[in-house]
Amino acid sequence: MIITRFILETLTPLHCGGGDDPVFDQIVTRDAFGFWRIPGSSIAGILRNYLKKSASELENVLFGYASTSSRESNKDNKASIVWCMDAYQLDFDMKLAYCKQLNGEKVSALGPFVRDHVNIDLNTSTAKEGGKYDEEIIPPGTRFFLELRLDGWEKELTDDEKQAFIKLCSAVANGEVTFGGKKVSGYGRFSCNFKSGNPSFICMEYDLKKANELEAYLNIPKAPSLSLKDGTRISLEKNSPVYPAKDISFDLELPLETDGPVMVGGTNLKEQDQEVDMVCLTTPYLDYERQQKINYCYTLPGSSFRGVLRHGVYKVAKALKLDAQKEVDELFGYINGKDKEKKAASGKVQIEDIYLKQARALRLQHVAIDRFTGGALDSALFDEKPVFASGLKIPLKLKVTSITKNQAKLLSHALLDLCTGMLPVGGGTNRGNGSLKITGLDSGLEKALSASELKFTGAWDGQDISACGFVDFLKKLD
Secondary structure, three states, rough: OOOEEEEEEEOEEEEEEEEOOOOOOOOOOOOOOOOOOHHHHHHHHHHHHEEEOOOHHHHHHHEEEEEOOOOOOOOEEEEEOOOEOOOEEEEOOOEEEHHHHHHOOOOOOOOOOEEEEEEOOOOOOOEEEEEEEEEEOOOOOOOOEEEEOOOOOOOOOOOOHHHHHHHHHHHOOOOOOOOOOHHHHHHOOOOOOOOOOOEEEEEOOOOOHHHHHHHHHOOOOOOOOOOOOOOOEOOOOOOOOOOOOOOOOEEEEEEEEEEEEEEOOOOOOOHHHOOOOEOOEEEEEEEEOOOOOEEEEEEEHHHHHHHHHHHHHHHHHHHHOOOOHHHHHHHHEEOOOOOEEEEEEEEEEOOEEEOOOOOOOOOOEEEEOOOOOOOOEEEEEEEEEEEEEEOEEEEEEEEEEEEOHHHHHHHHHHHHHOOOOOOOOOOOOHHHOEEEEEHHHHHHHHHHHOOOOEEEEEEEEEEEHHHHHHHHHHHOOO
């Protein structure tokens, strides 16, 4: 028996879908008391998929399988030996929220926190009819307790089963997997290392044939305690990054900076901005160290950058007289596709939110002018509050998985346009908002792309291309 316990802290918004709701389009999963929860079934599916991609030979070893040829016999079936508990929300005092509720203790009231979205038409660059929707998020900084167990049922665990489980637990401990949906927009990232030098996880093996370890197992402290004792402590090491053996996959961090005001519209929860007509999106994040503290910061969401690059790729593909819609769908994913056998596909480009915790916004007044009279239109005075700071650092992180050489060319064109200010981000771009550029562009694009601040690792058909750098990678695409 191996038991691993984790305290997870979300680094980006988390969204585990929770069904229908009369108010919001997409809500998150909650327990019977209304507290946030990550279902164990969702965790099991994510961990199984991780093994399938990184070590497929271990998938059935841990999660079992069902024979399709012999439905009446169980001989060829194997049950899962991994037990994934639900991950439950912790209150600011690090106690399980639902346990406090059961004990009649006061629990901090949180949420709901909501983000607005809009689908943009690729041809007109305007909002699609019926394309506006909202979603509930679990904010960054939220902490959860998670427990995983490896139990061989009546059989003794083999070394292969133990090593496979340790590999899984290491992936969780080091944040190599994401939980929930919308991961291509950067959702679901977390950390178990939010306390410097004191990782918040423990992995312990108990030999239940030994009296002292059986007693320790039977007296394991209640969740969310990490004080497991009298077993064999197992260390969880970071797994080496594994890229698919086929096509091109890479991780890229572009050191961008603002070249003027930038504003991505959306739900804004700052009290001082409530009277402003158009404001920049803010994201709440929880501070457990200061107990019951909710902060807000201006945000450039990963979904906006994906939308910008999607338009960039579409325009380049169209200029080259390619099937632009098909190229965009294959790179960024789609739903309700024309393919009868495949109605949906996940995107291959993943981009994280960028949180501007030190940024300040400036309130600006505008007025719409009557084109006939040259005077102000009636009731046309409005204001906006963009983040206004030239040179503000924007570290854009992308994770690209299994794309072809031609897809890499199209995406690279769009990335270069973004780096040179030709693909503005957010709203009000027709009046100068949203212009970004790569740091050091004044010294030349190639030199800026070769700077040490730009981080690039990846593989091409299984061969490591990290050492060549991003500039040489672009040259190899020609």
